[in-house]
Amino acid sequence: MGETPVRIGELIATRDPDEVLISVGLGSCIGLAMIDRARGIAGLAHVMLPQSPNGAGPLPGRYADHAVPTLLDRMVALGASRAAIEVGMAGGAQMFGGSSSIEVGKRNAEAVTSALGEARLRIKASATGGEKGRTVKVLAAQGVMIVREVASEEVVLIGDLVGAAR
Amino acid sequence: MANYTEQQLDALGELANIGSGTACTALAQMLGRPVDIKVPKVVALPLADAIDAVGAAEEPRTAVKLDIFGDLDGTVLLVFPLDDAATLCGMLGVEPDSEVGLSALGEIGNILGTSYVNALGQMIGMEVEPHPPITTTDMLGAIVSTVLLERDEVGDTALLLDSAMFVEGEQCELSFLLVPSANGVADLLGRLGM
Numbered sequence: 332m333g334e335t336p337v338r339i340g341e342l343i344a345t346r347d348p349d350e351v352l353i354s355v356g357l358g359s360c361i362g363l364a365m366i367d368r369a370r371g372i373a374g375l376a377h378v379m380l381p382q383s384p385n386g387a388g389p390l391p392g393r394y395a396d397h398a399v400p401t402l403l404d405r406m407v408a409l410g411a412s413r414a415a416i417e418v419g420m421a422g423g424a425q426m427f428g429g430s431s432s433i434e435v436g437k438r439n440a441e442a443v444t445s446a447l448g449e450a451r452l453r454i455k456a457s458a459t460g461g462e463k464g465r466t467v468k469v470l471a472a473q474g475v476m477i478v479r480e481v482a483s484e485e486v487v488l489i490g491d492l493v494g495a496a497r
Numbered sequence: 498m499a500n501y502t503e504q505q506l507d508a509l510g511e512l513a514n515i516g517s518g519t520a521c522t523a524l525a526q527m528l529g530r531p532v533d534i535k536v537p538k539v540v541a542l543p544l545a546d547a548i549d550a551v552g553a554a555e556e557p558r559t560a561v562k563l564d565i566f567g568d569l570d571g572t573v574l575l576v577f578p579l580d581d582a583a584t585l586c587g588m589l590g591v592e593p594d595s596e597v598g599l600s601a602l603g604e605i606g607n608i609l610g611t612s613y614v615n616a617l618g619q620m621i622g623m624e625v626e627p628h629p630p631i632t633t634t635d636m637l638g639a640i641v642s643t644v645l646l647e648r649d650e651v652g653d654t655a656l657l658l659d660s661a662m663f664v665e666g667e668q669c670e671l672s673f674l675l676v677p678s679a680n681g682v683a684d685l686l687g688r689l690g691m
Binding site: 338339340341355356357358359360379380424426427428433435436462463464465466481482 | 548549554557562635637639640643646647
């Protein structure tokens with residue numbers, strides 16, 4: 332099964348049952364996943380900063396305030412039911428032991444959370460903060476979100492990988 | 498952030514060459530054996546491409562980060578493959594994966610980073626000082642993206658100067674990244690008269 336990279340600032344929604352969306356090496360960035368399990372629709376945004384300084388721009392995944400509504404719109408456009416969407420987020424680490432005074436990771440997590448609140452979406456599961464980088468995978472067909480920290484095993488954050496195995 | 502001309506990129510590459518040459522000499526003195534450098538890469542690309550250009554994002558790497566301040570704001574980042582970091586510790590006679598090992602790598606980062614930025618400073622008349630080193634082991638993409646985003650002034654193009662050096666006769670390679678802030682790039686080019 333091929334993996335489709337969702338790189339920094341990018342955002343992808345899909346209903347292709349074979350598609351696996353992946354954001355590799357999230358540090359202070361957030362991997363924001365939306366999953367409509369019943370309809371086999373899923374999306375992933377690789378959010379890099381809290382607020383857009385001047386409108387949406389060409390990369391709507393870049394900023395939390397645009398990434399959340401844009402990903403939701405793309406999901407709905409593919410046929411997802413708003414009420415059925417499960418949301419997961421991972422990342423927002425304080426790399427280098429939180430040495431930086433501006434705490435991008437923490438502010439990213441807060442901005443995504445607040446934008447989800449405005450869109451009236453509840454967070455089903457999250458793995459944010461800490462000091463370790465993460466990789467996030469979203470399996471559209473199975474409705475599964477997986478997170479892996481550096482030098483650790485994969486952890487299923489949303490869904491059931493065993494039950495969904497084909 | 499604007500696009501850069503060929504001449505500007507060449508000039509930045511030359512700066513990196515001089516900086517890493519000086520750092521390479523410092524490392525050779527510290528280890529008592531010859532160290533070679535490769536021609537530095539000047540990466541001026543959209544953010545996602547710049548992160549990819551540094552290397553495979555999920556590979557674990559040990560990194561030493563020095564923030565620099567003064568006339569030039571930015572970050573110097575030393576990046577080692579884990580085995581090569583262990584080899585380097587071995588050459589210094591310290592246990593890798595120990596507190597002493599990490600602190601030795603931090604000190605190497607400090608010495609190399611300081612000689613690199615001092616060489617730059619002397620060449621273009623800037624006073625540059627490093628903050629103390631911070632060492633971490635993590636996914637390369639997480640390290641590089643966080644450094645690029647830390648300044649919270651991200652443009653469409655990321656600029657970084659990537660130099661590689663390796664210890665002769667050993668599997669010990671490290672890469673050396675200078676990530677100037679957006680204003681820092683403009684200042685550097687201004688000082689070079691470009």
